Amino acid sequence: MNAMRVATPPAAAPATPAPVPTTWTTGSTEVFRTGTWRHALPRHLQAPAPCHQACPLGGEIAEWMGLARAGDWLGAWRVLTRHNPFPAIAGRICHHPCESACNRGAWDEALSICKLERFVGDEAIAQGWAFEPPPAARAGHVAIVGGGPAGLSAAFQLRRRGWRVSLYEAGAQLGGLMRHGIPPYRLSRAVLDAEIARIVALGVEVHLQAPLSGPADLQALRAGHDAVFVATGAALPRRLPGLPYDGRRVLDGAAYLQAASAGRAPALGPAVVVIGGGSAALDAARSARRAGHAVSILALESREAMPAQREEVEEALEEGITLLDGAQLERLEQVEAGADGAALRLHCRRVRHVPAAGRAGWRVEPLPEPGFVLAADALLVSIGQDPDLAPFAGVVACQPTLLDSGRDGSTTTPGLWAGGDLASAERFATTAVGMGRRAALAIHHTLLGTAPPVAPYEEVVAPQAIATWYHPHAPRAEAGRLDAAARLADGAEVQRGLGAAQARAEAARCFSCGHCIACDNCVAYCPDLAVQPADSGGYAVLADYCKGCGLCVRECPTGALRMEEEAP
Secondary structure, three states, rough: OOOOOOOOOOOOOOOOOOOOHHHHHHOOHOOOHHHHOOOOEEEOOOOOOOHHHOOOOHHHHHHHHHHHHHHOOOHHHHHHHHHHOOOOHHHHHOHHHHHHHHHHHHHHOOOHHHHHHHHHHHHHHHHHOOOOOOOOOOOOOOEEEOOOHHHHHHHHHOOOOOOOOEEEEEOOOOOOHHHHHOOOOOOOOHHHHHHHHHHHHHOHHHHHHOOOOHHHHHHHHHHHEEEEOOOOOOEOOOOOOOOOOOOOEEEHHHHHHHHHHOOOOOOOOOEEEEOOHHHHEEEEEHHHHHOOOOEEEEEOOHHHHHHHHHHHHHHHHHOEEEEEEEEEEEEEOOOOOOOOOOOOOEEEEEEEEEOOOOOOOOEEOOOOOOEEEEEEEEEOOOOOOEOOOOHHOOOOOOOOOOOOOOOOOOOOOOEEOOOOHOOOOOOOOHHHHHHHHHHHHHHHHHOOOOOOOOOOEEEEOHHOOOOOOOOOOOOOOOOEEEHHHHHHHHOOEEEEOOHHHHOOOOOHOOOOOOOOOOOOOOHHHHHOOEEOOOOOEEEEEEEOOOOOHHHOHHOOOOEEEEEEEEOO
16 A cells, blocks of 8 residues: 655745734834824913902902912012002902902802902011112103092002103092091001002102192193093082081081091080991991990991991991991981980881882882881981082083993093092992003003003803812911900001911912912823923923813813813
């Protein structure tokens, strides 16, 4: 049997090596451009914090707060005074809407912005810091009428930009409302004088006892200057009809307050009643209390709805002032002084506010309960003030009780701007400072012949944009206030300031909303290494690799990152 031969297969060709799995490679992953997976891309931004939006001055709060956190008080003061030359003043009297808007309030307690501003301002006074000299003088000459918060603010902003500024004040001293309408126990005159002097030192030409008597004076100022800013305030007191204003038993609260603030409070008798619920009424009442009177406040509004700040009401009650809120005067009776020595009988009734149609939005409705009578030696009426519009008749368009002006202070008359209480019914000193700044910038660009810059629109940083887990809960700093007995004895400032350690700790509580703090979280948490520090500062997102997962946005402790959907 023949043996079977088995065919030997030909030798196999060498196999092609399999590709090495990517998980084994020691090369770069840059070849995997995963950016095509995303539908949105993160963007680093500097968005407005809600405190900035609420600030009547437009202050860059998050920026100066960051410098304060690092202990750079001079840097913080320089940023603060870009918008506000009165940080020590504002830190005492501002109604601080910024704090109501603070995102930290939704986490634990709002930041004590006002007290921090006071600390920075007081530090500047203590250290003798001065504003940088203005640049080379410009050819234009601007007249400012009124040496109150709006006029001084405008003078500061224009002078620091090199314009020649002449300031005309009707009174014997600068300060306006800050001097004549806010008592020394709220605003130290040493602080007021120091911050005004710093502005004048820039080279502002001051003319005291130079009132604007009528339209002819206004026309003369317009003819002699390249621009005019008027901020003559609101000095005409509103009066309740039917009252015998004699300056002895029935007085305007503003006139009494001005005299008391100057140390010349008239004698009023033991018992005084103040009508009004705003800050001016509280100031008049507390000044009368310091003059030794027993004081009652009669306010239309309920305590919760009174226009005065809550802390003012609390301090007045601590000082022994009686508050009769939700009540109105129906009739005043003058009698022969009785056993109590009082010659006035105030017949009053309890009321409540109810909604109403029209601009007022509410009306007063008497309650059915019986009325009551107050005995008093004097009555101070403090229900607001209006500007004197007579000097502007025939020159500038006016509303019924205000000069007509735009947001930048421009009026219907070319070359004439207005601000402060003359052009606004808000009646806050810091609102007036902000109006002075906006008008000054408008005047600056008008004289230069340039358009003012337009800031790009950005949405305000919302609380949910903050990675709050990076911010441990911490109590708000409290400065406290002087004991009631001590403050009544010597008239010292009621509210105290923060100490340096307190101020530094409080600044550390700031979320820095919308401002990058270079924490590198966006770099550390990106799973694709798609965020890198940029050579020019800040960070760059590498679009070729970012998958749009949003981890960087989620881990940003300041809300300075936002996912933006990309157009197809």
